[in-house]
Amino acid sequence: MGDFRNLGLFAPEPLTEQHDHTGFSSGKPAMDSWLHELAFHNQSENFSRTFVIRDKNMKVRGFYALCSGMILRKEAPKKIAPHGSPTEIPIALLARFAIAEDLQRQGVGKALLSNALRTAASASQAVAFRAIVVDAIDDEAAAFYKRFGFVETKVSPRKLLITTQNVIASLNSAIGS
Numbered sequence: 461m462g463d464f465r466n467l468g469l470f471a472p473e474p475l476t477e478q479h480d481h482t483g484f485s486s487g488k489p490a491m492d493s494w495l496h497e498l499a500f501h502n503q504s505e506n507f508s509r510t511f512v513i514r515d516k517n518m519k520v521r522g523f524y525a526l527c528s529g530m531i532l533r534k535e536a537p538k539k540i541a542p543h544g545s546p547t548e549i550p551i552a553l554l555a556r557f558a559i560a561e562d563l564q565r566q567g568v569g570k571a572l573l574s575n576a577l578r579t580a581a582s583a584s585q586a587v588a589f590r591a592i593v594v595d596a597i598d599d600e601a602a603a604f605y606k607r608f609g610f611v612e613t614k615v616s617p618r619k620l621l622i623t624t625q626n627v628i629a630s631l632n633s634a635i636g637s
Contacts, residue, residue, distance in 0.1 A: 464513055464571060467563065469521055472575045475503055475510040481520040486558035488597055494556055495523060508555050511579065513572060521563055524576040525556040526583075531593060535615045540591050540623060550589040551621070552580040557594070557601075573608060581627045591621040 464471055481495050495510075502508045508527040512520045530548040533541040541549050554576055559569045580592050594610065596602035596618040609630070610620035 464568070467566065467568065469513045469515060469568070472511040472513050472524075472572065472579075475499055475512050475520075475523070478518055479512055479514060479520050480518050481512075481523075484520050484523075484558075485561055487561045487564070488558060488601075490597060491556060491558035495520070495558070499523070499525065499556075510556070511575070513568070520560075522559040522568055522572050523556065524554060524558075524572060526576065526580055527553050527555050528587070528589065529553040529593065531591070531613065531621070535613050535619075536591070536621070537611065537613065540621065549591070550587075551591050551593045552583065552589050552624075554580070554592055554594040569604065570608070573605075577608075577622070577627045578631060581624060581631060584624045584628070589624060591623050592627065593619065593621045595619050 477500065481499070484495055485492055499510045502525070503510050508525040510523055510525040513522040514520055529551050531540075531551050533545050533547050533549055536549055557573065557576065559572065577592060593613070594605055596605055599618070602618045602620060605620050608622070609626060610622045613619045613621055
């Protein structure tokens with residue numbers, strides 16, 4: 461939570477109608493319009509779960525959305541889909557991820573991604589999946605995810621994944637240090 465409190469932000473919490481997202485701008489129009497137009501609908505219809513960081517005035521300053529999905533065995537690295545794996549491999553999908561422009565490059569993205577991975581890893585204890593996948597919106601986003609251990613799939617240099625096992629191991633080593 462470190463980078464949130466230092467900037468006067470609250471830890472990630474589920475999106476509600478009380479959150480004000482009207483002025484949110486990440487510099488990525490597709491992410492902004494998804495938050496403005498679809499996030500709450502998708503959450504209320506159980507398509508995804510959106511978590512937000514906010515300021516004291518309930519203004520959304522960053523968000524991520526998670527849902528479940530599948531990746532074809534032939535698209536996944538051998539580590540995810542070894543010989544004998546099912547044709548479709550269960551995954552968690554980091555469906556959306558964005559930080560307000562004025563907070564970028566201040567460690568907020570790293571802290572929010574850590575929270576998203578922690579949330580997904582926790583869910584993996586109840587619902588099995590092999591990896592967390594993200595479809596990076598552009599090369600800059602892909603580079604961001606790669607810094608945290610995501611690797612390219614066979615599909616695209618922007619379709620990235622990290623094994624659930626690696627996330628859990630990272631969390632365990634962070635706890636032990």
